[in-house]
Amino acid sequence: MSAVKFHITTRSGNARTGVIATPHGPIKTPAFIPVSTKATVKTLDVHDLQKLKAPAVLANAYHLYLRPGPELIAKLGGVGEFMGWNGPTFTDSGGFQVFSLGFGLEHGVGKVANIFPDEDLQGRASQTRKRLFNIDKDGANFVSHLDGSKHRFTPENSIEIQQMLGADIIFAFDECTSPLHGKKYTAEAMERTHAWAKRCLQAWTNRDKQGLYGIIQGGAYKDLRIASSEFICALDTPGIAIGGSLGKSKKDMYEIMDWTIPVLPEDKPRHLLGIGEVEDLFGASARGIDTFDCVSPTRNARNGSVYIRPENGGTAKNKYSINIRAGKYSQNTEPIDPGCKCFTCQNHSRAYIRHLFVSEELLAMRLATIHNLHFIFTLMAEIRHAIQQETLHNLADNWQINP
Amino acid sequence: MSAVKFHITTRSGNARTGVIATPHGPIKTPAFIPVSTKATVKTLDVHDLQKLKAPAVLANAYHLYLRPGPELIAKLGGVGEFMGWNGPTFTDSGGFQVFSLGFGLEHGVGKVANIFPDEDLQGRASQTRKRLFNIDKDGANFVSHLDGSKHRFTPENSIEIQQMLGADIIFAFDECTSPLHGKKYTAEAMERTHAWAKRCLQAWTNRDKQGLYGIIQGGAYKDLRIASSEFICALDTPGIAIGGSLGKSKKDMYEIMDWTIPVLPEDKPRHLLGIGEVEDLFGASARGIDTFDCVSPTRNARNGSVYIRPENGGTAKNKYSINIRAGKYSQNTEPIDPGCKCFTCQNHSRAYIRHLFVSEELLAMRLATIHNLHFIFTLMAEIRHAIQQETLHNLADNWQINP
Numbered sequence: 092m093s094a095v096k097f098h099i100t101t102r103s104g105n106a107r108t109g110v111i112a113t114p115h116g117p118i119k120t121p122a123f124i125p126v127s128t129k130a131t132v133k134t135l136d137v138h139d140l141q142k143l144k145a146p147a148v149l150a151n152a153y154h155l156y157l158r159p160g161p162e163l164i165a166k167l168g169g170v171g172e173f174m175g176w177n178g179p180t181f182t183d184s185g186g187f188q189v190f191s192l193g194f195g196l197e198h199g200v201g202k203v204a205n206i207f208p209d210e211d212l213q214g215r216a217s218q219t220r221k222r223l224f225n226i227d228k229d230g231a232n233f234v235s236h237l238d239g240s241k242h243r244f245t246p247e248n249s250i251e252i253q254q255m256l257g258a259d260i261i262f263a264f265d266e267c268t269s270p271l272h273g274k275k276y277t278a279e280a281m282e283r284t285h286a287w288a289k290r291c292l293q294a295w296t297n298r299d300k301q302g303l304y305g306i307i308q309g310g311a312y313k314d315l316r317i318a319s320s321e322f323i324c325a326l327d328t329p330g331i332a333i334g335g336s337l338g339k340s341k342k343d344m345y346e347i348m349d350w351t352i353p354v355l356p357e358d359k360p361r362h363l364l365g366i367g368e369v370e371d372l373f374g375a376s377a378r379g380i381d382t383f384d385c386v387s388p389t390r391n392a393r394n395g396s397v398y399i400r401p402e403n404g405g406t407a408k409n410k411y412s413i414n415i416r417a418g419k420y421s422q423n424t425e426p427i428d429p430g431c432k433c434f435t436c437q438n439h440s441r442a443y444i445r446h447l448f449v450s451e452e453l454l455a456m457r458l459a460t461i462h463n464l465h466f467i468f469t470l471m472a473e474i475r476h477a478i479q480q481e482t483l484h485n486l487a488d489n490w491q492i493n494p
Numbered sequence: 495m496s497a498v499k500f501h502i503t504t505r506s507g508n509a510r511t512g513v514i515a516t517p518h519g520p521i522k523t524p525a526f527i528p529v530s531t532k533a534t535v536k537t538l539d540v541h542d543l544q545k546l547k548a549p550a551v552l553a554n555a556y557h558l559y560l561r562p563g564p565e566l567i568a569k570l571g572g573v574g575e576f577m578g579w580n581g582p583t584f585t586d587s588g589g590f591q592v593f594s595l596g597f598g599l600e601h602g603v604g605k606v607a608n609i610f611p612d613e614d615l616q617g618r619a620s621q622t623r624k625r626l627f628n629i630d631k632d633g634a635n636f637v638s639h640l641d642g643s644k645h646r647f648t649p650e651n652s653i654e655i656q657q658m659l660g661a662d663i664i665f666a667f668d669e670c671t672s673p674l675h676g677k678k679y680t681a682e683a684m685e686r687t688h689a690w691a692k693r694c695l696q697a698w699t700n701r702d703k704q705g706l707y708g709i710i711q712g713g714a715y716k717d718l719r720i721a722s723s724e725f726i727c728a729l730d731t732p733g734i735a736i737g738g739s740l741g742k743s744k745k746d747m748y749e750i751m752d753w754t755i756p757v758l759p760e761d762k763p764r765h766l767l768g769i770g771e772v773e774d775l776f777g778a779s780a781r782g783i784d785t786f787d788c789v790s791p792t793r794n795a796r797n798g799s800v801y802i803r804p805e806n807g808g809t810a811k812n813k814y815s816i817n818i819r820a821g822k823y824s825q826n827t828e829p830i831d832p833g834c835k836c837f838t839c840q841n842h843s844r845a846y847i848r849h850l851f852v853s854e855e856l857l858a859m860r861l862a863t864i865h866n867l868h869f870i871f872t873l874m875a876e877i878r879h880a881i882q883q884e885t886l887h888n889l890a891d892n893w894q895i896n897p
Contacts, residue, residue: 130849
């Protein structure tokens, strides 16, 4: 008996609305899933998530494996129970973190290297850096970004870890390539991902409690994406994810979806990994994606980038957001997004939020995060309603988006 | 007509319960007032404060004068309106910040010097440092800890600033000495404080909207404290505060209260500035203090030091607290303080809170702050009830405290 079931309620073009039934309740789709990387949606408590009507949260197997460890979380009842959240949960397999951190180090990508707290580790030659990450047929070795300790992920232990973490929806362990990888390497990585997906399916024993999603790879190469879609769809999993590099532009990303989605079965829920700008929510929903997750609404909030709707000046160009730190808001008595019903906008002025950011008060990040998630969840409800009413293109027009 | 009125409801020994009526509602006393230095109780939103039944908040004129500026806050309706808080508000005059920062710099106190973001400023010779703060008969010059800009506070502009900030209860501008100052200097500073108090009274024009408290100084010297009490009490202010150095130990602090309080009129509310450890709440309430404020419950929370009651192991020696970061809590499924009704304890385990602290997740500070304030407010309600029932000494016995 499958723990995760999907039911389509309406269709409009390629878009659809539906419900994913999970052991911790239903998710109305299409849905944006906020990330709770280390078992917390940064700055928010679970009451906030309930008030915001968050459909689910997505935690990360890599981070939780390193700290506090899956044994502890299993002992405390799984990631949802651990964080006090009684709604649906996802865990990412850790593939993206293992490979993106490894790749970042190999290429001396500053942003990634910077997260290493150990100066000695940062200062070493690139030859040493390469040793921080290596891959073989069977899995991947990596070092912890926390303490430099050595670890290994395989399809089997990724699933074992995710079973201990106990999320409702889990993902196969995949090799995540970057837009900098060429076709040859991307094809090899895809083949490994396919072999690993089969092994994940074998390792997945908690079928009555957790639903496994396979992950389609293939980078920005049409034939690879189609081959990967066919391979992953042939596996008996309750859901499908589209992962890896989605190219270098929104155009690339939409092309990849347009190659991939026609291959997918209608009846399985589709998750797009790591996507979540406002335009993308339209583009992905219109193409028949059911769920997506992304750090950007919450990360942007913590940086002071807060969403505004088109009627208040939001455009694709400004990414429907303002930088609330800007001096021009210092005396602005309006809420961030006039008309918004979120706690932040109902209680606070732009001037106050700006003051909190400029004064480096932690409440700033919390209030901005509440606003940004409320904004995204409200937009997703409007998108679902528009699909049901067959008016998604009108809604997109109002947002000056051509999905 | 006075904006602030005090009404004593019960007396028990020197202790009393009462109600301070303010334009933004009543404060049941004795009450602990949490600090909202920069117009936010760090990490909490106003809904949290309402749920916690915070009796009032105390913001800081020095910080808000420097940023965002009193003009802006006045324009936005005052500090309460600015931060979205509709309960009673206090502002500290800024005296303590001007003198404690200045004194810290003069003496090269690292903790204070460290708050200067400008490296050049930190690196200069102590001769230059001394120029960062100087005092004359008329007021005090100081440099901003934010940008090194030069400023001057006088009794007149401190009151003007506090009138623009618009809190219900404001304080006279005083010179705050430290336990390192000798008697001669402490006496001189006290005389300045008295002269300034008279000027503050003159400058205070908002009498129908805000209540001014004079501040008693005199360090740890009995004759000075008594002289200062007599002087300040003779001024026509609706309340009295005890400020400055309270000595080097709890014994000193209690002695200072025992010298001072008998001089005070019964009918004016008494505020003890900067006090708020658990033992102190008993000691001050038993002596007839009506309100006190302190950073420690909230600052301790942000450092992972969270309160526990005697039945869960809290003692005067451990300051009724545990360090939730400790490894021994990593698998502990109990709430921070079993039996506690706060949001944090109702929803989260010690193991989870510890994980959030160790992972440097901001939610950790928020959850610990909610717990610590709930703990203190609950204890204050018990203290008020015990005073009404004439059982304060029994309550103190249960806490193994000899107030």
